[in-house]
Amino acid sequence: MASDSSDDDMPLARTNGHSPNISPQADREMDKSDSKARPLPPGVSVRHGPVDEAMDIDSTPGGAAKRKSRSSTGKVNYRAESDSDDGAPLAKRQKSKHKKAGSDSDDEPIAKKKNGVKLPPSINETATVESSDDEQPLGTKLAQRKANIEKAAAKEAKAIRSDAKVKNAAAKKVTKEESDDEPLSKPKKRQSNGVSSAKKANGVKKEPESDSDVPIAKKAKKAATPAKTTKAAAVKKEAKFEKEESKENSDDEEEEEYRWWDAPKKEDDTIKWTTLEHNGVLFAPPYEPLPKDVKLYYDGKPVQLHVDAEEVATFFGSMLHSTQNVENPVFQKNFFHDFKDILQKTGGAKDLNGDPVEIKEFKKLDFTKIFQHYRAISEAKKARPAAEKKAEKAEKEKLEAPYMYCKWDGRKEKVGNFRVEPPGLFRGRGEHPKTGMVKKRVMPEQVTINIGKEAKVPDPPPGHKWKAVQHDNKATWLAMWQENVNGNYKYVMLAANSAIKGQADYKKFEKARELKKHIDRIRADYTRELKSEVMADRQRATAMYLIDKFALRAGNEKDTENEAETVGCCSLKYEHVTLREPNTVIFDFLGKDSIRFYNEVQVDRQVFKNLKMFKKPPKEDGDDIFDRLTTSQLNKHLSSYMPGLTAKVFRTYNASWTMSQLLKKLKNDNTSIQEKIKLYNDCNREVAILCNHKRTVGAAHEAQMEKLGDRIKGLRYQKWRTKMMMLDVDPKLKKKKGAEFFELDKDLDQAWIEQHQQFLVEEQKAKIKKKFEKDNEKLVAEGGNPMPEKELKERMKAATELEAKFKKENKTGKVEAEGKSPTVEKLMAAIDKLDERIKTLELQCADREGNKEVALGTSKINYIDPRLTVAFSNRFKVPIEKFFSKTLRDKFNWAIQSVGNDDSWEF
Known part of the structure; x- marks a missing residue:
């Protein structure tokens, strides 16, 4: 597609002498490689970010040259408010300021702050859905899988557009035939009912692109339907409203849930409320x-x-x-x-x-x-x-x-x-x-209240008054004030499970679903423009590639004084990108919320050449890599494909589309619920890898895994004790089942057993003491006298007896059968239950180990359409509570209710 803005008048100061056009000779110069290494498959990161720890990467593997110090990475861009670039030409975008050596440690480049810190985990250390014994590298395998997912996306987009064309043509034909019998004054009225040509997918009728922000249920109600259906719907709707009117509104009676996804569409979507108290x-x-x-x-x-x-x-x-x-x-x-x-x-x-x-x-x-x-x-x-x-x-x-x-x-x-x-x-x-x-x-004097005109204004604390009271029904906040540190405005909003918040979430995911129709054309266009002779077009195409493939945020320049120099794709500086032949790109910068983003990725060779060109001298530290591109220009270009499309939609689309493709391939075998949960988490994990949504291993991970391992070993010990009880009941079992059946697990040595026994004794003591204290509290609350300390000592005898029993078992190697009338059958049933518990914990252990580099919650809450999770829950008969906490079930109630029991819903 054509460039949105011309670069002919762009001053050279902005581009450090780079020409607005790219000559064939300049393009060929970028083909020269400093390494004979074979390029790796593009599209998947070698190491994953973001990370918080600093690391020394001054020397790069493969004999590449030393990386320049990234002075601006860990620094702050001190800029006065009057220095805003909003009205300035692109050439005036300010470079990063460099500070002198010897300043505070926070002014050091990120890579210089700590030495010997382990790099974030590489892709080869990451578990995925499928395990393979072949010799194909995991990076190659995942790159191929990602390419296949993108091919499926292109195929889906073409199918959607083809289907829409056929239906539009049929609708036009029907409209034309009907209009022949109508008076000449009525064709426009007839034509307005042509909405029936909208595509119907997943049980939801799609509307024209201009209506992409309309809630799903509202869109469906606008579509034309046969007369009988319309009449039936009207009767049903009338009955529903009569039922609602007949219900009394009482504080003692639970309010009926507001199903905004089923409610009629408002005429003016900008009006958020009519009354507010x-x-x-x-x-x-x-x-x-x-x-x-x-x-x-x-x-x-x-x-x-x-x-x-x-x-x-x-x-x-x-x-x-x-x-x-x-x-x-x-x-x-x-x-x-x-x-x-x-x-x-x-x-x-x-x-x-x-x-x-x-x-x-x-x-x-x-x-x-x-x-x-x-x-x-x-x-x-x-x-x-x-x-x-x-x-x-x-x-x-x-x-x-x-x-x-x-x-x-x-x-x-x-x-x-x-x-x-x-x-x-x-x-x-x-x-x-x-x-x-x-x-x-x-x-209170700093707080502005937003409330309905007819409502009573809340009283401020005694001796104070509100800064202002307003009645803005186009705003969704209830109160607002400005904090002193960053000068940001803080708003009191409705909770995450409210209709307003739910509609915002719904619109976000529907916008990502809408992108399905256009993704193939967008990718084809930016792939073609990676070789454009116009520098601005080539930069825009390269930025789109990075945003699409590696989930980089678009990024905006910071103009506020003392604001942290956080960047995104469009505002990357020279020092934030290191190139390693033949196609490795290393990103290292402060991203959103000043969190360090570090990632090593393999890119298409043409993208590597372009970045090499964008960093070509006389550019230096502090200069913009994309010096002919801004976020607003990029989003304006994207909106030409689809109304409302911005760079951030790609993150949601890629995560949701990838998840939907992975879930489709899963087979609903007769496995346990825990195994099904792990299947889902494996897919979520692979989404994080393929979409580069990764994190570093948490500081407490090793301790948690050790604790989980001890729990598993404890159950195995309990299982062995139960087997020994079987021998106590029937000594002949050793010959019948074989001595191997009664052997102690190899990882349970005597030292560990004695330590575990001591833990069990202390645990029982703690339980006895807690129960004693609770019983005393209950007695006091009921007006009685608390039990004396001797009662606690009496109860503690059970722990002392357990300790003595363990000592005897360790000495004799025999375990006396416990419980009322113990039998071999009862003890075998107990062993089966222990086996189930061990298997469940082992699955949890494998799941946690695989998730140590992945923030599954972040993907699940922000990027993956919750309706995919609901459909999976229905299809695999796993309670939704296993995936969504109570808070998330409230937040995504619209998704749970709108999908219902449907197990075939697709993104």
Whole structure:
């Protein structure tokens, strides 16, 4: 397709001397390779990102040249608000600023911060749906599988368009025949009913592209249907409304669920509500000053602070356990700056005699006493009786109750975040430059309320007033204020399970489904334009390739002062991309939320050549790779294929389409529910690999796996004990079943057994003590006297007897049969149950090991259409609770209800 914008007038300053057109000679120069290595299949990453740990990759395998230091990667782009590029020509896009060596550690390039840190897992270390014994490399295998999935997508797109053409032609023919019998004044009215030509897929009627944002049920109702069907539907609808009207609205009666996906379409989609009532927001409780004996220490001496300064000191002191924050030099620097500022405003610090104390150095501050105070409070809360905890919970729920729900067009809707965030220290994510800054307490005078004109405006706290009250029925927020750290606006919105949120999710996934019709043309066009002679077109095509194949975010330039220099595809700098012949591209930059994105990928050779060209001298660190492309230009180009199409739709489409193709291939064998869950998770995992949605192994993974392994070994030990009980009941079984049947598992040595036995004894003691305390609490609650300590000692005898039994078993090698009237049949049944439990845990173990590099929850919540999960649940007879938690079932209620019991729904 033609370029959206001309580059003829683009200043050379913008492109560092690169010509707007590409000569054949310049193109041929990029064919020169520095390596004789054979190119690997494109489309799959070799190593997966994003990661948080820094790594040293100055030297690259394969004899490639040393990589330049990425000075701007770990830095902040300090830019004044007046420097916004919104109205400036592309040539004026500002380069990254480089800082001098010797500055704080947060200014170092990412790769220089830590040495010897393990790289993120390679593709060959990743488990997938299918295991193979052939010698074909996993990277090659997955690249081929991805290519096959893309071919299936192209075939599907062509089929959809072909089917639509046939139906449109048939509809036009019918319309023409009907119009011959109509008066000349009526053809337009007749023509308007031609919506019946819309494609019907998966039981849902598709509407023209211009109506792509309309909820699914609304679209279906617009389609023309035979007269009998329409009449029947009208009767059914009328009966439904009569039933609804006859129902009394009572607080004691459960409200009928609002099925927005079945409701009639609104005439004006911009109007979000007609009536809106709510009770405002819940503010954080006031600060409780420290006891007189708890002080902040400076240079070894206690100091007295104004209550406002003391509160800020407690922000830092209460989180000393969070070492990743309090030991971060940037966190310390920002906190100390704000702390000194509040000290200056409140009269400074004083010693116990009232003399001024000048606080100059952060290192001389000692927050230990403050930390110990809050830790003691926390431990005391945990140790409280259950009745006290229950009473506090009830009190909290009573306080929150008025804010939890609102009335939206007369419906009761749950409010999501009605609490105003309490003051504290900003943490941010990744390497945020403002981490450690003080988040000030939000006052009612900063809050704007959005509510219906006829509704009662909620009362602000006594002595305060709202900043403003408005009645904007095109907005979906209930309250709003601006926070002081980043200057962002915070909004109180409806909960994730509300109709408004559900419709937004639905539209997102429907937009991705709509992309199915056009994906083949888009891919064909950008593949062709990878060789375009126009530099702007070639850059745009290359960016589209990277966004489509590797799920890169489009990226926007940052204009706010002190905002972190996070980037995406269109705003990649010279230093963010390293090229390794013949077709490996290494990405290393700060992505969304300042989280480091590191990935090594194999790309098409032409894409590699293009990136090599875009990095050609005189470009250097700080220069844009895509210097003739912006996100707005890219999205404008994409919208020419499909209304509303943007770069971010590709992430949702690729994940959902890939998942749908993988689920189709699964066979519904008579396997256990746990095995079916693992099949689903295997598909989800492969989606993450093929769409490059990966993460690093969690810090607690090894400990969790070890714990799970001990549970499995514990069950095997229990199984062996049960077998030994069988010999106690019938010694002749050893000859009948063979000695091998009664042998101890090889991984259960005597040292482990004794350690496990001790664990079982301590576990029983803990259970006895907990039961004793609960029984006492119940007695006291009922007005009785608690049991004496001797009762606990009496109960503890069971644990002592168990310990003695284990010692005897270890000495004699025999196990006495337990239970009432033990028989061989009963004990064999117990062994069968243990086998099932062991198998289930082993499946969980394999599943967790495979998922250690994959954030399955992120894919499931954000990228994979939930209706695919519901259809899988129906088809394989697995309860939806196994895939969606209660929160997710509420969030995706529209998907669960709209699919119903259908097991054939397709993306």
